Amino acid sequence: MSDVLAVTEHRRGELRDVSLEMITAGRDLADQTGGDLHLAVISGDVDDYASQVNREGVDAIHTVEYGEEFNHDVYTQAIEQLYAEVDPQYLLAPNSVNGMDYAPAVAEGLSLPLVTDAVDLEADGGLTVTREQYGGKVETTIDVEEDHAAVTIRPAEWPVAEGDGDADVSAFDADIDESEIKSTVTGFEEVAGGDVDISEAEFLVSIGRGIDEEENLPLIEALVEATDATLSSSRPIVDNGWLPANRQVGQSGKVVTPDVYIAIGISGAVQHVAGMKGSDTIVAINTDPNAPIWDIADYGIEDDLFEVVPALIEEFGGEAPDI
């Protein structure tokens, strides 16, 4: 009744970090409810994944051997059946791309209230979930006024669970109805690599929405040339077709770890930060003092990039183009 069931995630033979982060979130929640932490491991080499997630604080691991890779029709059926068996109070799933593909369906199928993208959880009596809105400009607390709930948790928000565990590992014999599998994963594709690998660069000049228009790109290119930097960007620049996909830093792009990362006109949405927070030094150039980028910046200039960048180009003997 007061247990927690968390669904782990893997892809192409590798366990994803969010599975270990979810153990931390799940253990903390189970401590508050006074229950056990159960994990679900579905598809692929379940025994291997089960041994990897058998960390301190995990009480039980349920493996569902069916298919190699994630398929939401399989996950939905398996989780709903496992939920009925374990009878937990709270169901946790990652707020990953795949989590977004099954968690709402599972919550609907089980008639559970769903709160997505949690950054904090508290179960003092009822469940209170903290989440962000308006692109991270505000946080809100959501009280769940029912005993049971499903929550998806934001990746990289909780530390990964450490320490060997001694969980009870058992195979769960899910009865998967194949006639209900109406989607088929046929393969994977890597985003085109191109000739530049931004994940190898030591000095990145990165641009975001703040550059306003494609016509302003030559200004940044002049800075890149004057400083011998590598050019990267946040998602909107790639979505607009101003730079190719191999330049994108973030959750859906590349993870970068340069010595210096200059974020120009980048607000610092969580999806972007996921890709660049490992930079040694982060410098922000941004007019908005409330932009989330300031939470992770080491240095910064709170000013208009169209004033600062030309001055910076001049510092290094370059010439800013007229834009």
Next chain:
Amino acid sequence: MKILVTVKEVAEVEDEFEISGGDIAQQYLEYDLNEWDDYAVEEAVQISEDVDDVEVVTATIGPERAEETIRMALAKGADRAIRVWDDEIESAGKLDVDTKAELLAGVVEEEDPDLVLTGVQAGDESNGATGVTLAEKIGFEWAAVVNQLDLDVEGGVANVHRELEGGVEELTEVESPAVLTIQSGINEPRYASLRGIRQAQSKPLDVQTLADVGLDAGDLESPLNQTDMYEPESEGDATVWSGDAEETAGELADFLRDKGVVEG
């Protein structure tokens, strides 16, 4: 063939704002078409341009103010629009994912589309869950976070790419009817032309009430209650260089030289 696109009017927040009564005060909000829904509209319109006999219908939950946003979608090529709202929805306050999906399910039941496109998420509340919840409610197949769509109309299959994390895409075949949640970057949304804007004024925009979509006030009750909203405390301790642009650029240049990443 009929494609239903869910279109949301979202609130965008100015750089400086105040919170009042549990939400951002109205004067700091501007309303616009949800970015992800813009891509969904474009995808539907492109399909209608490539395939014969496709009708694109938009569905919106929102007050009269949202009609400006809806007209924008019509100007971009949608054929007609449905807006769901009445006094009871107005007084219910913020709607949770389940309630929104329930209202949209009522529209789907009436319209019986072959395909439903939604944005992956909305820029304001960012739940990212309405599309898949809707699919499960109406018994449609689905795919979330789609950044490429190739529709096989004859075969009743949508071949999609789902954008996973870390520059990897999953290739999936989905049987239709289906709900697809559309990721930004799948296409290049067009600007509404002046001609399109003029035409949009005469396209049908049907307003439906809670009763019209087969629900009553009891269906608006939510187990989720937003109890607080606040600006997150800044965890940052950035050294901010001050002065005019020449001075701050000079500080940054010195820093880059000291760090050894730039010579000269």
